[in-house]
Every structure is written in structure tokens, then in C-alpha cells.
Amino acid sequence: MSTPVTESAPIPARPLPAHYRSTKVRRQRVRAAWYFLTPMLVTLSMVAGWPLLRTLYFSFTDASLSDMGDPLFIGLENYLVYDNGRWFGVLADPTWWQAVWNTAYFSVVSVSLEVVFGVIVALILNAEFKGRTLVRAAVLIPWAIPTIVSAQMWAWMLNDQFGIINHLLMTFGIIASPIAWTADASYSMWAVIMVDVWKTTPFVALLVLAALQMLPKDCYEAAEVDGIHPVRVFFKVTLPLITPALMVAVIFRLLDALRVFDVIYVLTSNSTSTMSMSVYARQQLVEFQDVGYGSAASTLLFLIIALATVAYLYLGRKQLQLGGE
């Protein structure tokens, strides 16, 4: 999934070069562009389009994993249906709405924390000090480890019986008795968020660092000459200049967080207190074998992510127009 990156400044209209005006050449160029695009489009429609359409189709049927042979068409029943004075379907399932809320909460909190920590880490890495390259490489380690591995690692570290986290906290006298970090509903969401922040902060830091390296030095020299406080410089100069890069980081992370599955499933399995939309869909599909119902949940998840993307692009464009005026 690539998202078009919005330009940080509107492009001024330039008169077209001479050869562009010849329509023949232009047609040729357009055709060439299509030739280059075709393989990508074919591949995408096979690996993304086809499964998506199949899921959409299943969501209108009563397909079951125990027998995938010709399922019955049942219309919108998997989504919402009124029967005998009660509502049924995914949209009437309190567990689904709990999963939607969990996902939204997880996404907003974890992405916000990652942006804050990512910027801090990037500013540190941007400074000149000895061994900077080594630190830069070290910071990337959490991002390099596959989520399934790091989540299992954390699951053991957070274990209430033999986990090192409880052991350390008890050694320093911070807690009196072991805490079941991943089993206790009041801690488990925070445990999941913490592991996700630990893992993806380096990614945000990397994007921000790239932006910081491109900043013009003269602004800072001017600010220094004028004796402006560094904090003020950061908010007035640095932040506006790295905002485009930050926005890219945020949209990438947000789309990732909305479809989060592995970190939650490994740490807390199917517990409703942390269940995300993807975990819910998997449970319906695999554990309850209800391919129709699970596909309906997957389709809704797809719609929610699509809406989030469209809203983001729209807002981005609006901001551009405002900025351009």
C-alpha cells in the first residue's frame, strides 16, 4: 500500500516545453507510461484485488470453514439483520464494537507516543557526538526484529511467574507482589502499547532524522545570532520544516496500527480487553469457522482503513490549500 506523498509547497505552473505540445509525442509518452504500469496493475489485482473481492463475496454468504462448497447467499445478514425484536450481525455485536474501540485507542495512543519519542530520538541522533553511527545502528534493532519474535520475547519478560520485569520491580521494591501484566485487564492494553512503542519508535525516528539532515543551516545560524532560545527555535523553525516528513510517518504508522494483529495476539491471545479488529476477524474465521461472518468483519475493517486514508488525504490537501494562500 503506497500512499501519495503530498508536496510541501504547490508547484507553480510553468509553460510546457516545446516537444510537449506535439500531441503525437504526448500520446506516445502516455502509452509508454501505461506499458510500464501494466505489470504492476496485473500483479496488484492478482495479489490484492482478487482476495479482496473474494472476501467481499463471502461476506454476503453463510460460508463455513468446515465445508467450503457452494455457500448460500444471505444478503446483509452477516452485517446487520433485525429478527424477532432483536438485532443480529457484526454491527450488533458488542464484542465487535469493543474491538473497534480497542483498535482506535491503541492506534491513537501508540502513534502519538511513537511520534513524540521518535522526534526526541531523532534530535539526539542528529547531534554531533562520538560513536554516533554506532548508536544509530543500535537504535534500529527493535525495528529489525520480526514482531512475532519480539512480542514473544516480551511475553516471557512480562510473565507474572518468572518474568524479569516483575523480578526487577520487586528487587527495587517498586511493587510488593508480582503483577500479571498480560492477564490482568487493567494492565494488558498498556503492555501491548508499550511493546508496540518500543518496536516502532525507531521507524519514526529514522524518517524524522532524514528530514532533519536536509534542513538548511542558515536559519539556525541566524537564530543563534539573534540569541533565540533553542526550545523556541525548535517549535518555530524545526517543527514546521519537518512536518511533511512527520505526516508521512504518521500515516504509515496509523495504517499499520489500525490493522494490528501479531503483537496483540501473541501477548494477550483472544482477550476481549485488548482484542483488535483483526483479532476479532481471525477468531470468527478460524476458531468459529464462520467464513461469512469473519469476511464481513474483514470487509468492515477494510472500509474503516480506507475511510481513514481518504480523510487523511482530504485534510492534507485542505491544509495545502490553506498553506498556499
Next chain:
Amino acid sequence: MFKKSLIPTLVVAGAASLGHAQAADLTISCGAVGAELQLCQQGVQAWEEKTGHSVDVVSTPNSSTERLSLYQQILSANSTDIDVMQIDVVWPGLLANHLLDLREVLGDDAGAGHFPAIVENNTIDDRLVAIPWFTDAGVLYYRADLLEQYGHEVPETWEELTEIAREIQDAEREAGNDRMHGFVFQGRAYEGLTCNALEWVASHGGGTIVDSEGEITIDNPQAAAALDRAASWIGEIAPDGVLNYTEEEARGVFQGGNAVFMRNWPYAWALAQSEGSEVRGKVGVTQLPYSGESSSAATLGGWNLAVSRYSENAELAAELVAFLTSEDEQKRRAIEGAYNPTLESLYQDDEVLEAVPFFGELYETFVNAVARPSAPTGDAYGRVSNAFFSATHDVLSGNRSGEQAVSDLDRELARIKRRNW
């Protein structure tokens, strides 16, 4: 979606395709709880020596909930990776479409001599899809030495158990064993909690969630009282961590000498009495307690062996199943691992009774065990069980009262019933 769960499948596939020179003829997947895997490997080895065929043994996740997911993915992909599967007593209805009718291959007397109730459970639409391997029922383990020391009889009711557990736990802690707990069981939100909670509800006279006619019966005061009683143990006589215990975690606490009572399956007997166990020679086993006018209830568990319809060596696989479920093999497993035979005759066998005395004493418990409502709910059983253990876990965590939980559960089950049974 399937990224995570395909990994084991790929490993299996990779192991099975390591070149034709040493390619195995069959692949069997066994459980790995306690000594299960070791016993399975020994049985398979005996068959290999007898027939000259080679078999790969693949171990699966310990949680039965996880294991079912894995099997369903393998089977619905019509994969040939696994020929013989160890399936839970509540699965035949869910998996029947993907399993072979063993009577076709092994003849009409396949399943003869096994407990009729289990054979019937494994017969779906007149097809015998699995042969019983061992049966299971929940039992109560107690520390005979501690009961004697503090002058108590073995408890018969839940009230007595709670009292005795509290008294001995407190006295033991006074005496310097800080880590002593009164009672451990399986409290994690998974299939095992369904088994535990069904025992509490049934032994309080609260029925079996859904009756044999398919009517939902959970919303009654006895069921609510049973769940409330269990919730009152948490943090009092049971550790807080019990909310995340499966069979093996509970056994770890009991076998380490840190619990007075434990609810578990019979397999824990052989391990608790093994060399190096802290409680060797101090353990007694009895039927689970009851309350008021009701009688003791033990959830029927147990595992069967089935052959995948997509197996490339179906006849050979069925022969392996016949060998592993035979009298000799079941006898060996009973003596070495305390796995309950499914053959009536072995319950009168002196060697078996000497190794596991309670097979004789609790014979009635094993034959009258309470079945989970998998038959009346059919395909929907996974959902029903999930709704039940989630609600129970909620009550144990103190988020809901028993009364609230059973009325919510009644509504939830009605939603499921409307679509599925």
C-alpha cells in the same frame, strides 16, 4: 491473516519434504501436555519396528483452542501434511467433513470394546471418524499428608473444600511456607475453563449450559451461585495468577508442594508420583466436590485418533490408529502415564489398577462424566464455549456478578443459536 499460523504448517511441510530418500510414510500429530509426546513417540516407534514403515511425529500447541485452529487451517486447505490427528472429544462434529470413515478401512468392528458413549460421540452421520485413545474426567487431587496432619477428612462438598483449604493454607503460611495456596485449577480464558466451570455449575445443580434438546439453560440461580463461589476463591485460597493457568501451570504449583488441592485431569497422577516430584507419595485423588442437594460432576474430556481424508496413505494411517488405540498400547499408556483407557476390560486389569488405584475407585466418575454441549450445538460449539469461558473469566476477574454474567450469557447464546443450531 494466516501469516502466524502457517508457520508451523510450513515447518511440517519442510520436514516432510526433506528429500525422498528418508521421506516418512506417515505424519502423526500428538499433544505435548505432560508426558504425552514421549508416550506417543514410544508407541509410534513400536509400530515402526513392527511394520518397517517410518512415521514423523509432530507436536502441536498445548492449548486445545489453538490446536483446533491449526487443524482447521490444515484441513480446509485440503493439505496432505498430516495423516493422523489427535482430536478432542468435542471436535468430531466440527471436523467430520474432513475425516475418513474408519469403518470403511478397518472393517465394521473398528471401535469394538471401547466405551459405547465415546464411540457414539465419534460417529457422525453413521461414519466413525475417530477411534477413542484415552478418556478424561476432572478429578480432585489433595495432599493426603496435610489433611492427616491437620486432622481433616477428604472434603465432599465445595463448602468443606473452601474451609479446609483456607485453614491449611493459613497454617502453612504461619509455619513459614509463604507460597502455599489452598486450591489451584485452570482459570485462563480457554477451553479448559469451560471444563472447570461446567463442573462448578453442574455440581451446584445448575445444568450444562445447553441441554440435550438444544435449549439454553444457563440463566438460573444455581449457576450464578456456582460462578460467584468460584470468584470468591480468587486471591483468598487461589492465587491471582490462576486467571492465567492452564493444566500445566496448575500442576507446576501442586507438584512443587505449594497447593493443598488441585482440579486436574488424571494425567497429573503419574507425574505427581514420579521421581523428583516434591509431593511423591503424599497425593490422594477423589471425585470433585458438590454443593447442597446436587451430586459431584466431572467434565468428560479425552482424545481420539482420526485420519485426514486428504491423506495419501489412508489405509496405512488407519492401521497406525488401530495399533495405537489397541489394548496393549492403552495398557502401557495407563501404567506409564495414567491415561485412562477407553476399553472396559482394562479397568479390571490388575497391573493397571496397581499403577493407578483410582481408576478402580473412581470408575463411576469416568463412565458418568458430564459431556460439554458439543452435540446439541454442533458447528456452533466453539462459539458457545468461547462465550461461556469469557463470561466465567469475567466473573472470576471481579468485573461482573454471577447473576449478571448468566443473564448476559443467555442473551449471547440466543444470538448464536439463532444462526447456528
